[in-house]
Amino acid sequence: MPELPEVETVVRDLRPLLVGRAITAVTVGKQKLRRPWVKKWGGYFTGKKVTEIRRRGKYILILLSGGGKGVLGDGVEGVLVVHLGMTGQFTVNAATDPLPTHTHLVFDLSDRKHLRFRDPRRFGQVLWYPDLAAVEVCVTDKLGPEPFDIPAEQFEADVRGSKRTLKAILLDQSVVAGVGNIYADEALFRAGLHPERRGETLSLAECDRLRMAIETVIARAIAGRGSTIRDYIGGSGLRGQFQNEHAVYGRTGEACVTCGRGIERVVVGGRSSHFCPKCQPRGKVK
DNA sequence: CTGTAATCCTGCGAGC
DNA sequence: TGCTCGCAGGATTACA
Numbered sequence: 619m620p621e622l623p624e625v626e627t628v629v630r631d632l633r634p635l636l637v638g639r640a641i642t643a644v645t646v647g648k649q650k651l652r653r654p655w656v657k658k659w660g661g662y663f664t665g666k667k668v669t670e671i672r673r674r675g676k677y678i679l680i681l682l683s684g685g686g687k688g689v690l691g692d693g694v695e696g697v698l699v700v701h702l703g704m705t706g707q708f709t710v711n712a713a714t715d716p717l718p719t720h721t722h723l724v725f726d727l728s729d730r731k732h733l734r735f736r737d738p739r740r741f742g743q744v745l746w747y748p749d750l751a752a753v754e755v756c757v758t759d760k761l762g763p764e765p766f767d768i769p770a771e772q773f774e775a776d777v778r779g780s781k782r783t784l785k786a787i788l789l790d791q792s793v794v795a796g797v798g799n800i801y802a803d804e805a806l807f808r809a810g811l812h813p814e815r816r817g818e819t820l821s822l823a824e825c826d827r828l829r830m831a832i833e834t835v836i837a838r839a840i841a842g843r844g845s846t847i848r849d850y851i852g853g854s855g856l857r858g859q860f861q862n863e864h865a866v867y868g869r870t871g872e873a874c875v876t877c878g879r880g881i882e883r884v885v886v887g888g889r890s891s892h893f894c895p896k897c898q899p900r901g902k903v904k
Numbered sequence: 905c906t907g908t909a910a911t912c913c914t915g916c917g918a919g920c
Numbered sequence: 921t922g923c924t925c926g927c928a929g930g931a932t933t934a935c936a
Contacts, residue, residue, distance in 0.1 A: 620929055620930090621929055621930090624929070652912075652931090676929095676930080701930080701931090702929085702930090703912095703913095703929090703930055703931085704913090704928070704929060704930055705913090705914080705915090705928085705929085720914080737913095738913080738914050738915070739912085739913045739914050739915085739928090739930095740912075740913055740914080741912065741913065741930060741931080742930090780905090781905070781906065782905085782906070782907085783906095783907090786906090786907085789930090789931095791930095791931085798929055798930070799928090799929060799930085800929060801929090844929090845929070846929095847928075847929060848915085848916080848928070848929085849915095849928090849929085850929065867929095887907075887908085888907090888908065888909070888910095889930095890927085890928090
């Protein structure tokens with residue numbers, strides 16, 4: 619569910635609710651998530667204060683300092699890394715709010731509120747690293763640039779040097795970090811490119827158009843607080859709004875906003891892809 | 905290198 | 921009403 623705009627919205631929501639607060643207790647559910655995580659984790663968190671919250675691609679980084687045990691030195695003394703998978707929700711709630719099913723983690727905060735991680739499908743991840751260097755090596759170094767500052771030359775090399783479909787390239791987190799199924803389709807529509815075009819067939823102009831389309835679509839989606847198809851909510855529990863502005867995603871059979879033709883759906887790389895057959899021709903136009 | 909399919913899960917809407 | 925089927929914002933792995 620959550621792609622970059624949704625994750626960014628969660629981060630912006632959580633920032634004022636978490637920074638400066640300490641974690642006073644951690645409750646771990648019984649069901650397994652995607653990584654081995656142990657009950658004694660609680661010992662790493664308790665007493666630590668949230669100093670900063672960052673986003674990189676689809677990952678949320680919560681920087682902690684002080685307290686706890688087993689970690690020495692100043693500055694960052696622990697980083698909680700969260701990936702929301704398909705159905706993850708990361709919210710701050712009043713302690714008295716009813717606990718929904720599939721809530722796997724509850725962090726008690728020093729202001730008596732609760733930070734909760736809920737994830738029905740359990741594709742999400744909650745990871746713990748001792749410092750930022752470890753996060754870089756294990757997580758963020760594997761990611762490509764953020765959509766807002768994609769180096770044009772690097773993008774051209776990645777796209778035009780590949781025989782893969784554009785859809786597969788856009789979903790590759792090492793090419794651009796944070797793009798998922800919705801925004802890949804929306805960016806391809808905006809750039810007027812068919813999802814099954816091969817990267818190597820793009821002209822420089824088309825490649826540039828695609829790079830700018832990604833940036834624009836992601837920026838607008840953030841402004842709309844992301845897209846709620848089913849499960850997604852922000853860090854304060856609000857739904858997204860950008861689903862109302864989708865040009866192609868989830869609009870199979872409906873009229874193209876530009877030309878009126880019916881939006882089609884095809885499976886590319888195992889993921890459903892939505893496109894306008896007229897605005898996104900299969901081959902080169904010029 | 906490519907693509908495809910399966911895998912990890914739960915839940916919901918469509919269709920019968 | 922109740923059932924099965926297909927599908928879902930992700931990512932990784934095995935295999936052809």
